Amino acid sequence: MDRRITKKGDDDASGKERPTLKTLAFMTGLGVTTVSRALKDAPEIGAETRRRVQLVAKQIGYRPNRAGVRLRTGKTNVISLVLNTEHELMSFVSDIIYGVTEVIADTPYHLIVTPYSRSQDPLDPVRYLVETGSADGVIISRTQPNDPRARYMLERGIPFATHGRTDMGLVHPYHDFDNYAFAAEAVRYLAGRGRNRLALVTPPVGLTYHGHTVAGFADALSEVGASEVPFNTVSIDQSIEQIRMRTAQLMRRKDRPDGFVSSAAAATLAIVAGIEDAGLKLGRDVDVVSKQSSELLHLFRRELLVVNENFRLAGSELARAVLGWIGGADPGTLQSLSTPSEVLPYRG
Amino acid sequence: MDRRITKKGDDDASGKERPTLKTLAFMTGLGVTTVSRALKDAPEIGAETRRRVQLVAKQIGYRPNRAGVRLRTGKTNVISLVLNTEHELMSFVSDIIYGVTEVIADTPYHLIVTPYSRSQDPLDPVRYLVETGSADGVIISRTQPNDPRARYMLERGIPFATHGRTDMGLVHPYHDFDNYAFAAEAVRYLAGRGRNRLALVTPPVGLTYHGHTVAGFADALSEVGASEVPFNTVSIDQSIEQIRMRTAQLMRRKDRPDGFVSSAAAATLAIVAGIEDAGLKLGRDVDVVSKQSSELLHLFRRELLVVNENFRLAGSELARAVLGWIGGADPGTLQSLSTPSEVLPYRG
């Protein structure tokens, strides 16, 4: 046995170091190239050799070195989730992350979270990712009808999926919740309870689902013959205090609404607080239909009427979509729309 | 101008490709080595050369290739946040992520989220990270007094920080909320309101802060001469329905508590629901002091008494701690404890 002190032996396959292709090559007596190809089931490798290599690889727990692969091929095995650090709903963040990780769990992919803040152009983080080649695929939220990020990534040919749809005549993977249906159903439900002066707490202006929600609300209003009490000064991006104050103001007017449709649970808490600040009672003076992503609103007030939106599902669908695109699928087939549950009153 | 068709010119520094050290070397007329050293302010590079290289690098927007660095040096520039996909509080996830990203924003670090589920050994994801060398630093939560993950990483010499303390006589960076103080203050406050039969809704059994909370609760009880109503069947890891049901059961007994201390906001919602299920009224029949991480509990019931825990701060502190350790600081100096706010009643 020759022992090398300073230099790491060319042919060492011993001890503690993480195994590489070279280790495998030495152990099997094959060339590095052959091992590499055998591991990825290349056709020009003999069936027995392939099995042998794969067996040894499994035995010693070989895992390809990510840096090596990435340097050579450009493939990062990374999916990036781009998040706004000020405006995302907090349940959104955790659920969507879990949804994504669920899907990529048995793939070589890692999930990196790329944040951006209010002050930044939302395009910044995306540009960074693309320019530095930091990810094979990107997931973005807060999608706009004419979304520069989607356009940018489409131009550069980097796979992505959007939470929410765009409206630019360009085709790309997305997952969306049917907010049109949500708003429309909410209105119909309220009308069914005799409410006919309705206010809408909208999603952030500028995002695509704002438009969907407003349209669903408006269409159903005219369908059931109810009328809208304008409440445009409020959207779910605002602070709890703002929403609460504005709601209280609104509810003290005599032309106040007798029903609300709210696009987010946190806003709903504020709405209810505002209603009660004005001395009115939920369920008697006014009904509120709200979206929620966790089952907490009914604990808050049983009189609330809720519709569930599943962000974990959204995360999974988005991850599946990006992976699909990376895998070469047609982007047009990687689009999904999630149908709202019916409006649910408190059940015993 | 010679144009090479198939091969990429050895000396090309033209068009669209991302600039590398080679590009910079060509542009400055220096060797690749010199450029590399000049960019990292090595002493043996002439002052003018250094400035020149750095200027050009900035001009053309050079960014080191992560794969190249990682392959050569083993440095990943990645921090991994290890999360349990079933039991983490949802506000915890989003806030801690934002806290971490805030700190690493102007560093070369990326944040990757490494999940593990109920069925898995919590050591699994950590072992994976260490074995594959996927991160320079790790942040873990749900810390236990004798935590195999901390021990493992300490043995392997990989920098990490824990959310919550361990109790193994080993020193490592952590950030923790002073749950002993929280529980004790809560008890004192309740006693001040004349409540003297108190129940504790504990953190998950087995985690370090369970012990801290229980101890703070017990010590303050004897200090103020109040007594504990055992409620050991419930912890904040359980489902909303479970907690609610158990609470209702408890509150129907005649030896029921007149005060609760709750370690998490979601559990508190269930506690209150259970109290009301039993026909009792918050603030009259019973008081509840609860930790919360977002300011929502007072919207839920004004009678609630809250103490704020800032997870975003925790995320920042943890990130700072890991980066500090990576940077060579003494782990013993990278520990922080966050003091609870006082108990806050609803303020107008």
Add this chain to the structure above:
DNA sequence: TTGGCAATCTGTAACGTTTCAGTATATTGA
């Protein structure tokens, strides 16, 4: 027998970076 060809396998180069071991030039001391 020979040429051709399929089936398997292999060495070399390259991705972008840093480190090692220099080299070239100027400067110093005697």
Add this chain to the structure above:
DNA sequence: TCAATATACTGAAACGTTACAGATTGCCAA
């Protein structure tokens, strides 16, 4: 003047992987 030394720079090798362009073998048709 010469050697020693400091200063400023450089090429080659290596990290682990994959793609390219062969190389070797055996078999079969002619």
